[in-house]
Amino acid sequence: MVTDTTKGKYNVIGTRPIRHDGYDKVTGRAIYGADITLPGLLQGAILRSPHAHARIKSIDTSAAAAMPGVHAVITHTDFPAAEDTLVDLGEGAVNFRYASNNVMAGDKVLYRGHPVAAVAAVDKNTALEAASLIKVEYEVLKPVTKVMDAMKPGAPIVLEDLEGQDLGEKIDGQTNQANHFRHEFGDVDKGFAQADLVIEHEYDTAMVHQGYIEPHNATATWDEDDRITVWTSTQGAFAARRQIAGVLRVPDSQVKVIPLEIGGGFGGKIPTYLEPVAAILARKSGRPVKLLMERTSVFESTGPTPGSWMHVKVGVKNDGTITAATADLRFDAGAYPGSPVGAAAMCVFSAYDIPNTRIDGYDIVVNKPKTAAYRAPGATHAAFAMETVVDEICEKIGMDPLEFRIQNAAKEGTRRADGPIHPKIGAIETHQAAMQSDHWKTPLENAPDGKLRGRGVATGYWFNIGLKSVVTIAVNEDGTVALTEGSTDIGGSRASIAMMAAEVLGIPVEDVRPHVADTEGIGYTDVTGGSRTTYATGYAAHDAAQDVVTQLLERAAKLWDVEPDEVEFSNGSYQSKSDPELRLSHKELSSKLGSTGGPVVGTASVDPEGAGGAYSTQIADVEIDPETGKTDVIRFTVVQDVGTAIHPAYVEGQMQGAAAQGIGWALNEEYFFNDDGQMVNSSFLDYRMPTSYDLPEIETIIVEVPNPGHPFGVRGVGEVPIVPPVAAIANAIHDALGIRFRETPINPGRIRAALEAKE
Amino acid sequence: MVEKVRVRATLNGEPVDFLVAPYTSLLDTLRDELGLTGTKEGCNDGNCGACTVNMDGRIVDSCCVLGAEIDGSTVETIEGMAEPGKLHLLQQTFLEEAALQCGICTPGFLVSAKALLEKEPHPSETRIRFWLSGNLCRCTGYDKIVKAVQKAAESA
Numbered sequence: 001m002v003t004d005t006t007k008g009k010y011n012v013i014g015t016r017p018i019r020h021d022g023y024d025k026v027t028g029r030a031i032y033g034a035d036i037t038l039p040g041l042l043q044g045a046i047l048r049s050p051h052a053h054a055r056i057k058s059i060d061t062s063a064a065a066a067m068p069g070v071h072a073v074i075t076h077t078d079f080p081a082a083e084d085t086l087v088d089l090g091e092g093a094v095n096f097r098y099a100s101n102n103v104m105a106g107d108k109v110l111y112r113g114h115p116v117a118a119v120a121a122v123d124k125n126t127a128l129e130a131a132s133l134i135k136v137e138y139e140v141l142k143p144v145t146k147v148m149d150a151m152k153p154g155a156p157i158v159l160e161d162l163e164g165q166d167l168g169e170k171i172d173g174q175t176n177q178a179n180h181f182r183h184e185f186g187d188v189d190k191g192f193a194q195a196d197l198v199i200e201h202e203y204d205t206a207m208v209h210q211g212y213i214e215p216h217n218a219t220a221t222w223d224e225d226d227r228i229t230v231w232t233s234t235q236g237a238f239a240a241r242r243q244i245a246g247v248l249r250v251p252d253s254q255v256k257v258i259p260l261e262i263g264g265g266f267g268g269k270i271p272t273y274l275e276p277v278a279a280i281l282a283r284k285s286g287r288p289v290k291l292l293m294e295r296t297s298v299f300e301s302t303g304p305t306p307g308s309w310m311h312v313k314v315g316v317k318n319d320g321t322i323t324a325a326t327a328d329l330r331f332d333a334g335a336y337p338g339s340p341v342g343a344a345a346m347c348v349f350s351a352y353d354i355p356n357t358r359i360d361g362y363d364i365v366v367n368k369p370k371t372a373a374y375r376a377p378g379a380t381h382a383a384f385a386m387e388t389v390v391d392e393i394c395e396k397i398g399m400d401p402l403e404f405r406i407q408n409a410a411k412e413g414t415r416r417a418d419g420p421i422h423p424k425i426g427a428i429e430t431h432q433a434a435m436q437s438d439h440w441k442t443p444l445e446n447a448p449d450g451k452l453r454g455r456g457v458a459t460g461y462w463f464n465i466g467l468k469s470v471v472t473i474a475v476n477e478d479g480t481v482a483l484t485e486g487s488t489d490i491g492g493s494r495a496s497i498a499m500m501a502a503e504v505l506g507i508p509v510e511d512v513r514p515h516v517a518d519t520e521g522i523g524y525t526d527v528t529g530g531s532r533t534t535y536a537t538g539y540a541a542h543d544a545a546q547d548v549v550t551q552l553l554e555r556a557a558k559l560w561d562v563e564p565d566e567v568e569f570s571n572g573s574y575q576s577k578s579d580p581e582l583r584l585s586h587k588e589l590s591s592k593l594g595s596t597g598g599p600v601v602g603t604a605s606v607d608p609e610g611a612g613g614a615y616s617t618q619i620a621d622v623e624i625d626p627e628t629g630k631t632d633v634i635r636f637t638v639v640q641d642v643g644t645a646i647h648p649a650y651v652e653g654q655m656q657g658a659a660a661q662g663i664g665w666a667l668n669e670e671y672f673f674n675d676d677g678q679m680v681n682s683s684f685l686d687y688r689m690p691t692s693y694d695l696p697e698i699e700t701i702i703v704e705v706p707n708p709g710h711p712f713g714v715r716g717v718g719e720v721p722i723v724p725p726v727a728a729i730a731n732a733i734h735d736a737l738g739i740r741f742r743e744t745p746i747n748p749g750r751i752r753a754a755l756e757a758k759e
Numbered sequence: 760m761v762e763k764v765r766v767r768a769t770l771n772g773e774p775v776d777f778l779v780a781p782y783t784s785l786l787d788t789l790r791d792e793l794g795l796t797g798t799k800e801g802c803n804d805g806n807c808g809a810c811t812v813n814m815d816g817r818i819v820d821s822c823c824v825l826g827a828e829i830d831g832s833t834v835e836t837i838e839g840m841a842e843p844g845k846l847h848l849l850q851q852t853f854l855e856e857a858a859l860q861c862g863i864c865t866p867g868f869l870v871s872a873k874a875l876l877e878k879e880p881h882p883s884e885t886r887i888r889f890w891l892s893g894n895l896c897r898c899t900g901y902d903k904i905v906k907a908v909q910k911a912a913e914s915a
Contacts, residue, residue, distance in 0.1 A: 028797015
């Protein structure tokens with residue numbers, strides 16, 4: 001279902017064309033990162049630490065290097081000493097020293113799966129066998145994997161040279177606390193004193209993984225003139241280039257990254273892991289080298305989203321007005337600083353208008369893989385805490401949870417707790433659409449055979465980002481256009497970008513051929529992340545198409561021997577203002593380019609700042625078997641303000657896919673660590689993500705409150721729908737059982753234990 | 760170097776005759792030896808279904824079958840699904856229903872769904888969800904995949 005704000009306004013936007021890259025993807029022809037092959041290609045293998053925390057006493061690679069078929073063996077001594085420089089990658093920053101240490105350990109391993117050596121050989125088996133011949137002597141150290149344990153005095157120290165910060169002051173001595181920041185507004189003590197009811201709780205969430213189906217991969221060559229070429233699946237070719245160059249200590253321009261099709265990312269394919277290793281193996285062997293990651297290593301050695309400890313406290317008056325709120329958010333960053341706790345702090349209270357707030361955020365290093373972005377990173381954690389507190393408030397003051405959210409909703413002009421003022425946003429419209437939904441209006445029926453049913457609702461906010469995008473549009477003489485963009489396409493963005501260009505040019509979307517270029521084929525473009533691609537690259541496509549229109553107006557004027565301002569463009573046609581006979585369609589005019597000055601290419605480079613936040617409100621119905629503790633989601637509705645839905649089918653797909661990930665997060669998914677800090681469920685069998693049989697139909701309601709910061713009103717869509725599901729399900733489980741769960745996942749074991757404790 | 764095994768089989772309707780190491784999985788055989796990279800690796804341990812192929816009328820995870828095991832068998836992969844110039848109905852409905860996002864799981868889903876509709880032309884939604892539960896998708900939440908299979912079943 002789509003609300004009708006933009007109905008009839010556009011010709012192409014809002015339709016559901018077949019995506020341009022679809023044919024290659026349903027026939028197996030599309031070339032993903034792992035599919036590339038090159039003449040003389042060697043296969044690589046990485047030896048990884050079996051320990052979560054250990055000092056490396058020695059590495060002996062002699063037996064591996066002597067094995068027939070082995071062309072190169074490398075350790076950290078083959079890497080240049082990386083600079084201690086923090087570089088912004090668009091969505092999250094990277095310190096090259098840590099990035100280098102993460103792809104190849106130095107004198108210490110910091111998590112199980114940390115790479116310690118790598119091999120390139122004639123085939124995969126030889127490489128694996130050679131890697132197994134490398135002897136590493138470890139001095140095993142005690143690991144720390146929980147954020148609150150890592151903050152205790154006397155905790156094992158993960159990074160001995162970490163300079164910790166606390167509210168802007170340097171911490172004396174060794175610490176696992178990378179940072180502690182605070183956002184304060186109003187007077188929380190006064191606010192809580194005004195409250196009739198104060199609810200506060202502690203929360204604990206487990207680390208979870210993005211779970212993209214395609215493992216990481218990288219293929220590299222290092223030429224005689226020191227040109228490095230890397231083929232990989234990445235969310236951003238330029239971000240990959242910057243990281244590779246930073247770790248290898250070469251200028252960015254010495255590295256060319258060719259992004260191949262990418263099999264899912266959700267934030268996890270912004271960091272590079274294999275790319276610099278493949279490059280150094282290629283230099284040492286003088287041959288192209290390919291590295292493919294195994295699924296176990298994807299779990300153990302890439303960038304999941306943090307586990308967390310949180311405390312949230314909210315005060316309300318009996319009439320439902322929120323008077324004050326505080327949050328203490330402590331996230332495990334993994335082995336190096338940089339958890340998404342900053343983003344969590346930006347989101348935790350941002351669905352509401354609260355006069356007095358204080359938010360503390362802690363970034364804590366632990367012996368786990370370095371966390372990466374995962375779809376609205378940090379916001380899902382924060383919403384789990386805030387939205388279950390809100391649910392309890394509504395229960396205690398006897399107020400409808402959607403009415404409460406509407407009454408307290410953030411709107412245009414509301415100050416966000418961390419400072420910025422909300423532009424035009426659609427929180428209220430989203431809640432209202434949820435209230436009017438068939439799901440909300442249909443009472444939940446009792447379950448048969450002793451099972452227990454409950455309904456929960458929750459909302460979520462994500463700020464979205466803009467950043468840099470470049471698009472070029474070349475006009476072909478047959479009237480079609482070739483659109484080149486730097487945004488890698490993970491979920492159908494070629495189509496939405498092409499649709500915006502087609503809308504401006506007044507041509508069918510099939511006449512736009514979108515193409516994702518490598519780092520030498522287009523200007524710098526930031527990652528496909530932060531829900532920015534349809535927004536910012538779409539903005540660039542709009543502007544590049546406008547540039548084409550401007551140039552075509554000049555060509556028409558030239559043809560008719562009039563001034564350009566005497567020609568106008570409307571409904572896809574160029575026409576003389578004075579002579580109605582003089583009129584050419586885009587296609588007709590395109591055929592005359594050769595005789596009027598040569599090819600026309602439109603370009604645009606943008607860095608727009610009006611991304612505008614997005615809201616999603618979700619309704620979950622669950623059915624719980626008290627015998628087994630198993631929870632089934634029996635109905636689920638995602639309501640979301642998307643600004644303008646460019647390709648509604650792919651907008652719905654984002655909403656549905658995020659909800660499914662959130663359902664897995666709520667009910668089942670977790671990194672399960674043993675006392676030695678080893679993940680013991682590092683396979684898809686044991687880290688069980690939802691299957692088609694675990695999920696119901698996921699209903700979608702698209703709300704369109706156009707974003708004034710985009711020519712077509714687009715807001716980012718991809719991330720916010722993963723924010724509410726965990727809280728919505730926790731609230732539904734409470735409705736069914738009368739029990740509040742404050743840890744994730746809410747799995748059958750937890751439910752059985754809670755039911756037994758209640759009895 | 761271990762001695763390779765000679766394998767003769769029917770692959771996507773064509774006879775094939777090749778040598779493969781006895782430890783090489785069918786997945787690696789297809790991708791690395793025969794150049795058919797449409798079959799994808801997601802886990803290499805039989806839990807994601809991205810490498811699903813049809814072997815003698817049954818769907819198998821090709822990472823859990825050896826290349827040498829297909830000697831004398833008939834194997835169909837995603838590359839054999841469309842006729843020249845004409846997509847299989849399921850491929851068409853997957854496109855129309857936007858049943859793919861990143862597309863890495865799509866070949867496995869299509870091979871699985873084709874086997875289902877050949878066995879049961881009009882499955883219920885529950886049956887489709889059960890049959891496809893061996894194929895993981897992390898992008899779509901399965902909703903549009905199930906609808907694409909239903910649409911193909913209705914229009915067949």
